[in-house]
Amino acid sequence: MPQYRSPVDDTLFILNDVLGLQGRSNLSGFAEATPDVVEAVLREGAKLADEILAPVNQAGDREGCKRHPDGRVTTPPGFKAAYDAYAGGGWMGLSVPEEYGGQGLPQVLNIAIQDFANGANLALSMYPGLTQGAIAALLVHGSEEQKARYVPKMVEGTWTGTMNLTEPHCGTDLGLLRTKAVPRGDGSYAITGTKIFISAGEHDLSENIVHLVIARIEGAPAGTKGISLFLVPKVLVNEDGSLGARNGVTCGSIEHKMGIHGNATCVMNYDGATGWLVGEANRGLNAMFVMMNEARLAVGVQGLGQSEVAYQNAVAYAKDRLQGRALTGAKAPDKAADPIIVHPDVRRTLMQIRAFNEAARALVLWTALQGDILHRAEDTKERQAADDLMGLMTPVVKGVLTDRGFANAVEAQQMLGGHGYVEEWGMSQFVRDARIAMIYEGANGIQAMDLIGRKLPKDGGRAMMAFLGEIQGFLKEAGEDEAMAPFAKPLQVATGDLQQATMWLMQNAFADPDNAGAGATDYMHLLGLVALGYMWCRIARAAQARKAEGRDTARWEAKLVTGRFFMERTLPETALRLVRIKAGSQTTMALEAEAF
Template identity: 70%
Template structure:
């Protein structure tokens, strides 16, 4: 059966040494997040994930969710108790304003816990994850009354939350939604329509579910400019916070899907359900995108999380499984075969996953800190710069980490040979679960187009230019370090590729938009590779400094960091040249064939 150990030590290295988390103790909530508290928080979170969530991951996948005759949904054995333990630990309200029952700690800590819980049990982690996203949207756009009514109950885990966007006839193109909202005359609206693919739409874990629903008010403009957001509780909520009768909200069915079986993905029917407007009329996407952006970072973390847990199990298997002899001679002459670990191709596979995971974790934490700055800093310029980076990097995080995370789950499965294809070993579940992350919260092709079509040129390219300047300055500032020189040379070459690709779009995409569309996926991965390379350069610099200072018992770990950094620069980063070549080939061959010729 699969195992999982949360990477607490590696995470603390990133927080304390690479990103110097204490630098931000001027921000609200950060002063309380002392190194000792952070270590204690992550330790407790790891324990919960390893001892409570991970043991019910495989069984939950096998059992799945069941829709009952009365429309209720039963979640797998142990999930309700696990949610209660998760809520009791304060994890749902970790970063929420204390005024509404939260702990007010940095969002960054919540993002880290998201990795741990998603690795331990991705289907489970979606229940509190969606609740936290709904809380964020209500906190930013809800009225004072809405916040007082819903947030404390959601933060304590008594109620949960969802997001309802997709309909049978529309996914990405939300301008096509048909769900309607009719004023009731008392400030509420009657919501009628059907939503599909609603994660955690119905369950037996919490006493109420607070749905955030996109709908069109009668007479509203067509397209996305006529969409409003509504808060629609599954059950009526009394003035005293009590839960009443069903609010004409029902689960029509549970989707039969490839993975995340233990999360109830529902068809939701609204039959005149009473809802209340969140934010301004016809500005629903503005409000929902608070939740969407958090969700996209959360999905990016799911890609990393499945890569990490699959990797851990592949490493354990490669150490134990005897198969063949080493090319350089028997390593275990007293046994009939050597372990898989002696084979260079096995090492190549595992090193490629390891190098990605550690850089991706740094990439997530770097941007999570930027999210905290964007939402908590009192310095306008600092807040704007952080928001610029988040806007640029959100599609990269979502697209690259989930694309590569799925590929890595497959690579890890391959280490098991035929056993990887057998359910009892657990590897095929990681592959199935990882696959959805490439699709939901905006399919990865859409993320690539969002990056190239919207984010790249925003504000005159301010965000991408800031990134160029930051990475370029890091290379220049450290060019005198002989130990780092080979790594920095690789990083600079790939940064040049990224700059060339960006310039090529500027010169060739405005007059011919198909050039941008055909190159968007490669550009997203090119920017992702340079970002991961930058993370490795930063980690290598710190590892080198710690070794020079004596390493304090961490010499083996720091040397491993340097070797892994070198592997990434030598074996992964050169792919930027291929991405550049594909981008600059343009769109002619891509668009030449008629539909009938396919």
């Protein structure tokens, strides 16, 4: 059976040494996150992930969810108990304000726990993950009554949440939405329509499911300006908070998918179901965007999680499997053959994944920290700067971490040869599960368009200028440190590529917006590479400081070697991305559709 261990020590190092969590006590909730508390939270979260969630992952894939003729959906064996442990441990509300039953701790800690849980069991972690997204939307846009009535139960995990956007004819382009809401005159609406691809839309883990549904109020404007957000519980809630009658929403079928078999992907039929408006009428997309930004960061973390678990299992196999001899002479002469980890091509693969994972973890936590600053800082300027950086980096974390996370899972699978292709060994599941993260919450091409069309030009490019400024500041400081040269110099080069690409886009996208579109994905990856390279620089600086303390020297040496591998072999890809962007849209767009 595949194995998994949450990367607790690496996460602690990033939080404490790289991001300096302890210097952030100006942020509300951070003073409570003392070093002891942070470590205890991570170690407990790891226990949940490693001992409760991971062991039911493979059976979850094999058994999958089942829809019964009466519309009920049952989750795989062991999922209910594991979910109860998740909810019962208070994990759902880790960073939810205490007034709603949460613990008010930093969101960055919550994201660290999500990373652990995703690596352990993606399909299962989606149930609480979606619930957290729904909680976030309600906390920002819900009425006081909605918050009081629904959020505590969701924080407990007694009720779960979903988001309902997609319809058969309308995925990315929500303006085409048809689900309609008819006011009933008593403050409620009758919701009617069909939603598809609804993750966790129906299941047996919770007593109630709080669906957040976008729909068009009768007579609302066409397009995205006529979309409203509604709260539609599976079971209606009585005045006293107890459960009442079943609402008019049912699961029509579940999809047979490539992966995440343990999570029910539902067709949801709304047949005059009772719903309540969340936030203002016709402003539903804004409310949904809150949920989507949370969700996009979380999905990026899913990419990382699958990359990590696949890596761990590839390493275990590479140390164990005896095959061939090292090119430089036998390393285990007493055995029939050397373990395959001696082979440079195996090493290259493992180093590549590892070097990505460690930087990606830092990037995810760095981005989550911007979210904390945005929501918890006193200072307006500080909040705005964090908002800028988080907005800029959200599509990058989502797009790049899931693209690479999937590619890494594939590479890790390759290390097992034929065994990687056989389901028994678990690698195929990591690949199949990782695949969804590139698609949902806005396919990665959409992330690239969000980056280039919205985030980059916003406020005259303020976010990108701030990001480049932060890197330049770091490089200036690091420039005086000879030991940092193997990190700082490649980052300087890569940042130059990013600047050139940004300039080219500014000059050429105006004349022809297709020039931006044709380069969008390359630009997203270019920015992702620079961000990861920047993280490696910060990691290297922190590792050098720790190494100088003279303890655990091998650990810090390994960090620095891994970082140099990234700078030498992964980061130079920025040049290729720049070449592609500068190629423009001519050959991309030249053919008539009929020529395809």
